[in-house]
Amino acid sequence: MEILAAFDLTGSLRAAAELVGCSHHTVAAHVAARDAGRPVGAPARRAQVTDEYLDKIEEWVEASQGKVRADKVHEKLVAAGFAGSDRSTRRAVAEVKKAYRLGHARVHRPWVTEPGLWLQYDFGDGPVVSGRSGAVKTVLFVAWLAWSRFRVVIALRDKTQPSVIAALDRTFRLLGGVPTYVLTDNEKTVTVEHIAGVPVRNRKAVSFGRHYGATVLTCEPADPASKGGVEAAVKVSKADLVPTEVNLRDDYGSFAELEQACEEFMTVVNGRPHRVTRRAPAEMLTEEQTRLHRVPIEPHTVVFGLARRVPTNTPMVAFDHGQYSVPQQLLGEQVWVRVTGVGAAERIVIVHHGRSGPVEVARHIRATPGSPQIDDDHFGGPATKQPGRYTVRPRTEAEQAFLAIGDGAHVWLAEAAASGVQRIRAKMDAAVTMAKVAGNARVDWALGHAAVNGRFGWKDLSSILNAQQSAHLQTRRATETRSLSQGTAGWAKITNQQPPAGVDGEESR
Structure with missing residues (x-):
C-alpha cells in the first residue's frame, strides 16, 4: 500500500x-x-x-x-x-x-428435533477389567436423547441381545419414559438381513418394540453420520472412561468400579450446560419427560437372558457349557438365564416369569464343564431365596419379478420385513407364480390387502384372491315377496297389450 x-x-x-x-x-x-x-x-x-x-x-x-x-x-x-x-x-x-x-463434499443440514420423539444408541469399546479368567474387555452402551441431549452410559459385558435390551430397559427407567423412535446401527440383534434395501427386523427386536411401545429403526448401512449425535456421545464417553495417557485415569480393579465411574460421568455431563442449547440436559429432561410414554411395570422377558426349558425329571438347565440347578417346582417350565458381574462378583442368574411376574429363582457362581452347580434345597424343600422410510432396490431377478407385480408387492415386502416374517423369499416366489395365472392386477390387490391386514401366511394370499372372486358372483334368492320365475312384462311390450287382470306386470307370483 x-x-x-x-x-x-x-x-x-x-x-x-x-x-x-x-x-x-x-x-x-x-x-x-x-x-x-x-x-x-x-x-x-x-x-x-x-x-x-x-x-x-x-x-x-x-x-x-x-x-x-x-x-x-x-x-x-x-x-x-x-x-x-x-x-x-x-x-x-x-x-x-x-x-x-x-x-463431492457431503452437506449436513441441522436436525431440528422434537421433544419425546428420538433416542439414539450405539456402542463403544470399553476398558479392560480384571476377571476370573484374567483381563475381560467390556462394552460401553451409550444412549442419547435427541431433544434434551441427555446421555446415558452403561457398562456391559457383551453386546448380546439380552444385554442390549436390559440396557435399553434401564435407560428408559433412568429417563422416566419411552420415546417414540429408537435409532441404532444394523446389528444382528436388530436387523437380520436386507432384501432389496429393506431391513428385515429381528423378531425379538419387534417384540421388544411392542412391549415398550417404541419403534426400532436403523440407519443406512455404513453411514454413521445419520446418527451423529450418539456417535459424538460415544467419542466423549470413551475419552473420559477408558484409561489413557491423556486422561490419567487408573485401571479398573472390578466391574463395580467401572459402573460407578459411568454414574459419575453421567452426573457431570448431564449437569453442565450443553454447547448448543446453553442449558443443562438434566434440566431439559424434566420438560421432555412430559412428552415421553410410560415405561411398562415389568421389563421384557429378553432382559432376563436366554430362554431355557427345565426338563420334566431333572431341575437342571444348561448354559454356556455348564449346568445349574433350579427349584424342583419349575419342572417343565421355561426360565431365563444370564450372566451378571465380572471377576469375583460374576454370577449366573436364573429368572422365572410366572403369574406374579418375573422372579429370580437361582443365583450360582460359574460352573465348569463336568462340574455342575447344585443347590441342595432345589431338590428337597422350597427355594430359600424370594427376591423382591427405505428405498426399495431389487438386486436379483426374483426380487425384480416380485416387485414388478405392483405397488401392493412393495407394501407387502415392507410390512413383512418389519414384522419379522419367516421365509419371505419363498413367499415372494409363490406370489410371482400366482401372478402368472391370476394376473398382476389381482395379485397386486391381494398383496396390498394382505399387508394392511397383517396376513403373511402361506395360504393367506390365495384365500384373499378366492374371497375377491366370490364377492363378484351375485346370487338371486327367492323370498316371500319375490319369485324367481319370469314375469309377463316383456310379453306386454311385444303385443302392446296390458297383462290380464290379476297378474303382476313386473313379476308373476
Whole structure:
C-alpha cells in the first residue's frame, strides 16, 4: 500500500521506487494489478510442467473417487512421456484432489428435533477389567436423547441381545419414559438381513418394540453420520472412561468400579450446560419427560437372558457349557438365564416369569464343564431365596419379478420385513407364480390387502384372491315377496297389450 501511495503522489515509477526503497519493476507490477482489478501483491500463476497432462490426472482422480496415490499417477505419467519430477506430480495431484473433494463434499443440514420423539444408541469399546479368567474387555452402551441431549452410559459385558435390551430397559427407567423412535446401527440383534434395501427386523427386536411401545429403526448401512449425535456421545464417553495417557485415569480393579465411574460421568455431563442449547440436559429432561410414554411395570422377558426349558425329571438347565440347578417346582417350565458381574462378583442368574411376574429363582457362581452347580434345597424343600422410510432396490431377478407385480408387492415386502416374517423369499416366489395365472392386477390387490391386514401366511394370499372372486358372483334368492320365475312384462311390450287382470306386470307370483 505504501508503494501505491508513493506512485499516486509522484506519478512516476522510478520516483515511487526511490521513496519506498524497491525496484521500479515492482511498482509497475503493483500498479498494473490494481488497474486490472486483480488482488495487489497476489502471486501470478506460472505455467507448470504438469499442465499438459492435467486432463489425465483429473480423469484418474475422478475414476478412483479421489483415492489414487500420487506415486501411482507419476508412474502412469512417466509411461506417457512425462519428464517432470515426482514432486511436481504430487503438487498437481494434491490440487486436483482438493478440487474433487470440494465438488463431492457431503452437506449436513441441522436436525431440528422434537421433544419425546428420538433416542439414539450405539456402542463403544470399553476398558479392560480384571476377571476370573484374567483381563475381560467390556462394552460401553451409550444412549442419547435427541431433544434434551441427555446421555446415558452403561457398562456391559457383551453386546448380546439380552444385554442390549436390559440396557435399553434401564435407560428408559433412568429417563422416566419411552420415546417414540429408537435409532441404532444394523446389528444382528436388530436387523437380520436386507432384501432389496429393506431391513428385515429381528423378531425379538419387534417384540421388544411392542412391549415398550417404541419403534426400532436403523440407519443406512455404513453411514454413521445419520446418527451423529450418539456417535459424538460415544467419542466423549470413551475419552473420559477408558484409561489413557491423556486422561490419567487408573485401571479398573472390578466391574463395580467401572459402573460407578459411568454414574459419575453421567452426573457431570448431564449437569453442565450443553454447547448448543446453553442449558443443562438434566434440566431439559424434566420438560421432555412430559412428552415421553410410560415405561411398562415389568421389563421384557429378553432382559432376563436366554430362554431355557427345565426338563420334566431333572431341575437342571444348561448354559454356556455348564449346568445349574433350579427349584424342583419349575419342572417343565421355561426360565431365563444370564450372566451378571465380572471377576469375583460374576454370577449366573436364573429368572422365572410366572403369574406374579418375573422372579429370580437361582443365583450360582460359574460352573465348569463336568462340574455342575447344585443347590441342595432345589431338590428337597422350597427355594430359600424370594427376591423382591427405505428405498426399495431389487438386486436379483426374483426380487425384480416380485416387485414388478405392483405397488401392493412393495407394501407387502415392507410390512413383512418389519414384522419379522419367516421365509419371505419363498413367499415372494409363490406370489410371482400366482401372478402368472391370476394376473398382476389381482395379485397386486391381494398383496396390498394382505399387508394392511397383517396376513403373511402361506395360504393367506390365495384365500384373499378366492374371497375377491366370490364377492363378484351375485346370487338371486327367492323370498316371500319375490319369485324367481319370469314375469309377463316383456310379453306386454311385444303385443302392446296390458297383462290380464290379476297378474303382476313386473313379476308373476
